[in-house]
Amino acid sequence: MAELFYDDDADLSIIAGRKVAVIGYGSQGHAHALNLRDSGVDVRVGLREGSSSRAKAEDAGLQVLTVAAATAWADVVVILAPDQAQRHLYANDIAPNLAAGSALVFAHGFNIRFGYITPPDGVDVVMIAPKGPGHLVRREYVDGRGVPVIVAVEQDATGNAWALALSYAKAIGGLRAAGIKTTFTEETESDLFGEQAVLCGGVSQLIQYGFETLTEAGYQPEVAYFEVLHELKLIVDLINEGGIAKQRWSVSDTAEYGDYVSGPRVIDPSVKENMKAVLADIQNGAFAKRFIDDQDAGAPEFTALRAKGEAHPIEAVGRRLRKLFAWVKPTDSDFVEGSAAR
């Protein structure tokens, strides 16, 4: 059984007694910075010169410094820039300003697991990885709840790294839900697998194929959209509440029987073999190398794939329909429909 942590297992005063620099103010960065601040922690945000995130952080009442100055001020440095940017930021701005006895905090182990960042011996290296998108890390905290986190210590230079990591997890609201003890390797490999095979890659491809199958057979795109995309959330809510069993309990017997006989026809054993190949490429570093090499070349593959995804017909149908939904209220004002803006 995994080791679990809750609010009572952590001492908030530990992180409240430290100076915390949050590097990056995007999905996770804004959530960590604001949740820490609202939990009584002294936080400053580190951003690159000319950063488009500066105004957002300042509007929220946070003090913004350069990455180098924030690191030099802090004794806890939280690296929440995109994974592909972290090694350059670390080498150029963080490492030269990182004092011995400080802590480096990550929300994902990519750069440590694949060797793109090698911290010096004298610093604690910990990870608090929310198991959910940053905008929900903030939304849940504001609503008095939290997104579960998994927590790891890669390097315990001070002897206090675990207590610090748990204190941090509590401050961002994660231990209101639960924390699970993990390692950088387990988090990195399982997170990459989950997002590629199931949560992002698997689900997106399933939705697109479902939409294409219905519309190519002559069904109305709007009906197809409701059937394979909109209703997915309602089904996933039930799965989230009570497992696959609760979803099967709530749907009709017809749907439940169709689930048993047609699910394995669509997602057949070859899909599991494909999943194993994806996992192998994660474990042996092939995925990380492909991602970073593409980024280093100016991201031509990533940019083309993003444009192709946004051009899929289901996106235009969805944009049109969501404008008509009386019950859809956009809550993330920095998400722009129809663009890749973050």
Ligand SMILES: NC(=O)C1=CN([C@@H]2O[C@H](COP(=O)(O)OP(=O)(O)OC[C@H]3O[C@@H](n4cnc5c(N)ncnc54)[C@H](OP(=O)(O)O)[C@@H]3O)[C@@H](O)[C@H]2O)C=CC1
């Ligand atoms: N997104 C999520 O929900 C989750 C993310 N994680 C992990 O959290 C970490 C952060 O991810 P995420 O929040 O998605 O990141 P984002 O893409 O949202 O980060 C954007 C922020 O990073 C800054 N930034 C972007 N590029 C650079 C650069 N080259 N140099 C300096 N700053 C830069 C941006 O500033 P500017 O305005 O200057 O571009 C902006 O403030 C990653 O390790 C990720 O794996 C973990 C769990 C979930």
Ligand SMILES: CC[C@](O)(C(C)=O)C(=O)O
């Ligand atoms: C599922 C995607 C994720 O791993 C996450 C929100 O947890 C990410 O990297 O954004």
Ligand SMILES: [Mg+2]
């Ligand atoms: Mg994840």
Ligand SMILES: [Mg+2]
């Ligand atoms: Mg991830």
